[in-house]
Amino acid sequence: MKLLIVEDEKQLLQSISQYLQKEGFVCEQASDYFTAEEKLTLYEYDIVVLDITLPDGNGLDLLNMIRKEYQQTGIMIVSARNSLDDKLKGLDLGADDYITKPFHLAELNSRINAIIRRRIFQGQSNIIFNEIEIDPTAKEVTVNNNLLDLTKKEYMLLLYFITNKNRVLTKEAIAEHLWGDNIDMVDNFDFVYTHIKNMRKKIEVAGGTDYLLNIYGMGYKYTNR
Amino acid sequence: MKLLQKTGKNYLLFTSILLVVTGCLIYFIMTSIIEEELTDNLYVNKVRITQQIMEGKTVPQLPPIIEIQELDFQQESNFIIKDTNIYDPNEQDFELFKEVTSVEDINGKTYVITVREILLEPEEYLYNIGLSLAIVMILLLFGLFLINKRISRNIWKPFYNNLEILKSYSLEKDNHIRLQSSDINEFTELNFAIEKLTDKIYTDYHTLKEFSENASHEMQTPLAIIQTKLEEAVQAPSLTKQQAGQIKSALAAVQRLSKLNHTLLFLTKLENRQFTDSESINFEDVIDKVLEQFEDFIQLKNLNIKKQLNPTIIQANPVLMDILLSNLISNAIKHNNPKGILRIELGSNSFTISNTSKPLTQPAEKMFERFVKADQSSKSLGLGLAIVKKICDSNSWKINYTNEGEWHVIKIYF
Numbered sequence: 001m002k003l004l005i006v007e008d009e010k011q012l013l014q015s016i017s018q019y020l021q022k023e024g025f026v027c028e029q030a031s032d033y034f035t036a037e038e039k040l041t042l043y044e045y046d047i048v049v050l051d052i053t054l055p056d057g058n059g060l061d062l063l064n065m066i067r068k069e070y071q072q073t074g075i076m077i078v079s080a081r082n083s084l085d086d087k088l089k090g091l092d093l094g095a096d097d098y099i100t101k102p103f104h105l106a107e108l109n110s111r112i113n114a115i116i117r118r119r120i121f122q123g124q125s126n127i128i129f130n131e132i133e134i135d136p137t138a139k140e141v142t143v144n145n146n147l148l149d150l151t152k153k154e155y156m157l158l159l160y161f162i163t164n165k166n167r168v169l170t171k172e173a174i175a176e177h178l179w180g181d182n183i184d185m186v187d188n189f190d191f192v193y194t195h196i197k198n199m200r201k202k203i204e205v206a207g208g209t210d211y212l213l214n215i216y217g218m219g220y221k222y223t224n225r
Numbered sequence: 226m227k228l229l230q231k232t233g234k235n236y237l238l239f240t241s242i243l244l245v246v247t248g249c250l251i252y253f254i255m256t257s258i259i260e261e262e263l264t265d266n267l268y269v270n271k272v273r274i275t276q277q278i279m280e281g282k283t284v285p286q287l288p289p290i291i292e293i294q295e296l297d298f299q300q301e302s303n304f305i306i307k308d309t310n311i312y313d314p315n316e317q318d319f320e321l322f323k324e325v326t327s328v329e330d331i332n333g334k335t336y337v338i339t340v341r342e343i344l345l346e347p348e349e350y351l352y353n354i355g356l357s358l359a360i361v362m363i364l365l366l367f368g369l370f371l372i373n374k375r376i377s378r379n380i381w382k383p384f385y386n387n388l389e390i391l392k393s394y395s396l397e398k399d400n401h402i403r404l405q406s407s408d409i410n411e412f413t414e415l416n417f418a419i420e421k422l423t424d425k426i427y428t429d430y431h432t433l434k435e436f437s438e439n440a441s442h443e444m445q446t447p448l449a450i451i452q453t454k455l456e457e458a459v460q461a462p463s464l465t466k467q468q469a470g471q472i473k474s475a476l477a478a479v480q481r482l483s484k485l486n487h488t489l490l491f492l493t494k495l496e497n498r499q500f501t502d503s504e505s506i507n508f509e510d511v512i513d514k515v516l517e518q519f520e521d522f523i524q525l526k527n528l529n530i531k532k533q534l535n536p537t538i539i540q541a542n543p544v545l546m547d548i549l550l551s552n553l554i555s556n557a558i559k560h561n562n563p564k565g566i567l568r569i570e571l572g573s574n575s576f577t578i579s580n581t582s583k584p585l586t587q588p589a590e591k592m593f594e595r596f597v598k599a600d601q602s603s604k605s606l607g608l609g610l611a612i613v614k615k616i617c618d619s620n621s622w623k624i625n626y627t628n629e630g631e632w633h634v635i636k637i638y639f
Contacts, residue, residue: 009446009449009450011450011454012446012449012450012453015450015453015454015457016453018457019453019457053442080442080443080445080446080449081442081445100445100487101445101446101448101449101483102445102448102449102450102451102452102453102479102480102483103449103452104452104456105453105456105457106456153521167460168456168459168460170456170459170473170476172476172477172480173456179521190525191521191522191525194525215459215469216464216466216469216470216473217466217469217470218459218469218470218472218473219459
């Protein structure tokens, strides 16, 4: 998978690239409009992560250009604005998703993976982690070919963990993934804990290994090491 | 009181005093002139009578105007002028006369010559002067009234028009204020000052607004950097528990700051009325949708939801409507007791949400203010109800909060 990350803030650009590279993506970087435009005319990318507020141009113009030239490319908008107008405009112009700064890298990764599944594999590719297999189209999970009866939240959790495997995921990031803007409801993380507990139990009952590690009471890590 | 009425009242008061003074002056001047003339006349008459007697002519008696008496004794000549009341048989009344009595020696005989002239009574003067002045006063009043009406119609008209323009001026909707010009210097100056002032306020306001908006936006990127760097730091396998705790606190603070930033930006937008487009919304559907979003939290707290919804369609902005209900319902869940009750009622012109909870710790009227929280230690921002209030205001809906025992009730009238 080849990604182009367009972000004018170098520190952020570097963090995003590092994270996504570890996930096995080939990441190219562009820190301004001009570089991004140049790269986009030369190469075709599977996914473009696009900050729409650039110092030397409007990211929405780049979005237009990508949509015109490469219909296959998935576009993930990153914006400092939480403005609905921008969001709608971006999605109207053909962006696949929209994320507001500041975001969790794991969340960005999850969403990029979702775009890839939708666009490139068109839901044809199952996600496999050892004995666990996820069918994203049917939203079904099998462990050793036993179908799990997961709730919507448990399914989201498992997919999130596997997409961001070998990473410490904070409880905040997990809660935000599950509840989005209603995150401020989560005064304590009992909510997250309950869902995680149920998910673990269901996998173990189906004969699966519990790959989830609790890290310093701060969060969780999904790993087979 | 209107300016014209006030000045008019003062003018009238002054004019009335002036008219009374004028009346008094006229009275005293007139009476003294008339008396002088009268005395002169009487004196001349007496001289004429004396001459007639001297020439041996008989002078007719004409009491009480002319009375001549021949004395049969000698008396020294003298001359008296006085006012006297005499019964006048013709008038059948006592009348005031001016009287000149002179004792004269004519041709060796002594005569007492008395001439009198009727005096006008002071009441009559006063009456006439008063009447004239009253007529003048009435004419003055009438004239003043007409002039004032004309002034307020012509001269003050631009002023009143401009007042209306000023009242309806809004920094959000209008930019430059256009006032009606007038040929009165003071008004032109006032207009100029107002236009200058509003232009200054307008630019200041927008610069400030733009600045705070930009500042809030600009803050998001550094926050994003902090957050991602902290999340990277968490990945280190050599992290001690203490370090992890520190990073955790830092991450929580970043998220809180970012949330605050977003919420304040949203409030600013709401104040700027950037959510103007409205559409017909099925209120019931929105309630059900929001309740579904919060299903997890409702289940976890074992809340008992009691709904009583009548189908209601309202005109509103869908985004605002969503936020309004999310905030109200999330509040009612968050502050509810475990196994408490959440009651939602929707009528044709009101929406009521009630929940059981602990009694209120601060005054109910502070409920809708910014940064007011039920529990100061809670992680919430204390902006939820401030936003609810703003949304109601922007739709001209009335909202009130009441607390009776364990019941907390918020009611919106639309």
